[in-house]
Amino acid sequence: MIVYEYPFNERIRTLLRLEDLYEKFKFFVNQEHAMQHHVALATIFDMLEVAGRADLKSDLLQELERQKQSLLSFRSNPKVVPEMLDAVLNELETVASALVGAQGKTGQNIRDNEWLMSIRGRTIIPGGACEFDLPSYYAWQQRPAQQRYDDIANWFAPLAPLFDALSLVLRLLRDSGGPVKMIALTGSYQQMLQGKVYQMLRLTLDESIGAIPEISANKYMLWVRFTTQGGDMKPKPLEDDVPFELTLCNF
Structure with missing residues (x-):
């Protein structure tokens, strides 16, 4: 079976695009070849382009709070399993707290890294990230796979609360119908x-x-x-x- 999804508004369209990039990122960052890690890093740059909207974080926080209040109203419903309801409420609280704790603009840690921004500037040029254009990046690509993975995971870490939040929001949306x-x-x-x-x-x-x-x-x-x-x-x-x-x- 194949599932096709169609967003009815721009907000959900943005979340689906980010989710798609997140799935690609998780796949490529868990590979070992330097070329696959290059795709993972380039995908982070794509994430910044899509997530650049200043109100995305606040939109997600508002939606998480709205979902929390909506679920709290089901506490008195005898058909609701309390343990399952509490589990979802705890997840909402955890994800929202992590997103609130994410300081600054989304991806600001990457924008403040001159080396990463130099790579980003070259990746938008077809073939622009060749070894003769970015020798320091080429040298980084020769490092052991685990070291490259650790570096990418560290660069992505400040973005993780945003993607945890949008994943939860989309999951609740899909479960609503x-x-x-x-x-x-x-x-x-x-x-x-x-x-x-x-x-x-x-x-x-x-x-x-x-x-x-x-x-x-x-x-x-x-x-x-x-x-x-x-x-x-x-x-x-x-x-x-x-x-x-x-x-x-x-x-």
Whole structure:
């Protein structure tokens, strides 16, 4: 099964982009080759570009607090398991406290490092991080893998509370909706949203069908048009009925 996600607003779009970069970073930093560690470091630079918004940290803190207050209202609900509720509340408190404790602008420690900024300036140029352009960086790449890993982990550490917070927020958002089985007749599906506000859409379908969803939405209407890929990889309209699961997520 393949899960496609579609953000309904710019805030969730930013969080999903950062999550995608974070997944790439975790993969490459845990490899051992110098080229893979180069990608991990370049991914941190990409994170700074996306996370540069000054209000991202405050947005996450407000959302964590809102989720905390919302969950506290469930304490009196007999259907709620107290231990599970307390575990989520404790996680919210821990993540929020760590984010509050993260001083300064996101990634300021990297911006203050002239050596890292010199590398960042060269990586935006195709082939700009060659050994003859950055001999000190090339020398660092020759160090043992564990030493390179420790350096990258140290540079990333001040960013960790932000990514812990956005990971928790996105997890709670994904858990907020339940999947509903749908069928797109002749490859097309529409649904009236009647002005109800959603944050994100999740669409799950069997990969063996070979269908690719093209999604668009506003507060009134949701459209899904399924396509397929031929040998030239160009999307082509799919005229078959397509079964899928639709999840509309909202805090």
